[in-house]
Amino acid sequence: MTERMKYLLAPQNIASITKVFTFNSAHSLPNYPGHCKNVHGHTYRLEVTIRGPVNTETGMVMDFYDLKSLVKEHIIKKLDHCYLNDVLPYIPTAENIAIWICRSLQNKVPTLYKIKLWETPTSCVEVYVTDVQTSSM
Ligand SMILES: Nc1nc2c(c(=O)[nH]1)N=C([C@H](O)[C@H](O)COP(=O)(O)OP(=O)(O)OP(=O)(O)O)CN2
Numbered sequence: 001m002t003e004r005m006k007y008l009l010a011p012q013n014i015a016s017i018t019k020v021f022t023f024n025s026a027h028s029l030p031n032y033p034g035h036c037k038n039v040h041g042h043t044y045r046l047e048v049t050i051r052g053p054v055n056t057e058t059g060m061v062m063d064f065y066d067l068k069s070l071v072k073e074h075i076i077k078k079l080d081h082c083y084l085n086d087v088l089p090y091i092p093t094a095e096n097i098a099i100w101i102c103r104s105l106q107n108k109v110p111t112l113y114k115i116k117l118w119e120t121p122t123s124c125v126e127v128y129v130t131d132v133q134t135s136s137m
């Protein structure tokens with residue numbers, strides 16, 4: 001059997017792919033015991049990972065271009081150059097922003113796996129879809 005035949009007969013190969021984005025937003029953390037209770041801004045780095053079978057026709061889990069389009073439409077457009085306290089229905093900590101992103105993408109991006117959000121170059125949060133409460137958003 002050729003390598004190609006073996007590949008075609010094993011369509012269960014799984015891979016994770018990640019697309020990276022940046023957006024600039026302001027926020028404040030009410031009741032925070034320090035300077036972060038005041039309005040301030042971050043350049044967030046967002047990593048969106050999906051995990052699924054590698055399609056034997058395309059050789060892809062999902063086209064990076066399609067992933068980029070979905071995240072730009074449903075996340076970046078809503079958060080970039082915005083005051084996050086006005087967008088999120090809860091305190092916009094890094095944890096909650098990542099959860100909001102996860103919930104917002106859950107029904108839009110097939111086989112969404114993980115959201116990783118860097119608030120500063122030294123602080124980040126990871127949220128797995130399986131750990132986030134599903135919503136009717
Ligand atoms: N668990 C969390 N802790 C903090 C959050 C958060 O979202 N989740 N947010 C803040 C502030 O908004 C801000 O991000 C400050 O973060 P910090 O890492 O302290 O930023 P620094 O620039 O001081 O980082 P250093 O690399 O240590 O200089 C606070 N905490």
Ligand SMILES: [Zn+2]
Binds near residue numbers: 040042
């Ligand atoms: Zn902050």
